[in-house]
Amino acid sequence: MAPLGVSMKRLEQLSFKLIIPTGEDTDAVNSRSKVVEKLRKLLPPEVMIPERRLEYLLEDILDRQLMICKFHNVPDSDLSLCCDHHCRRDKIPSVNPTDIGGT
Helix, strand or coil, X not given: CHHHCCCHHHHHHHHHHHHCCCCCHXXXXXXXXXXXXXHHHHCCHHHCCCCXXXXXXXXXXHXXXXXXXXXXXXXXXXXXXXXXXXXXXXXXXXCCHHHHHHC
């Protein structure tokens, strides 16, 4: 935002209000949303981060981990952003579940 000529003091004030709003929780969320919406109207789109960008990036990371996992065999809900995902070859089921127990 500095290239747009916004004073650093004003930028710090706006940033502070976005990060640490005052008031009750619902008021804070509403206030933050209003500030972001005003900024979207005032600033050119190329300087604003698109809505839900972080969510998209995190989902993309998980999708890429699945694509490179040669032996993927766990539910997608078991994936985590805390560590890289890889299924080991020795964990692939080698017995048909219908053959277990003689059924």
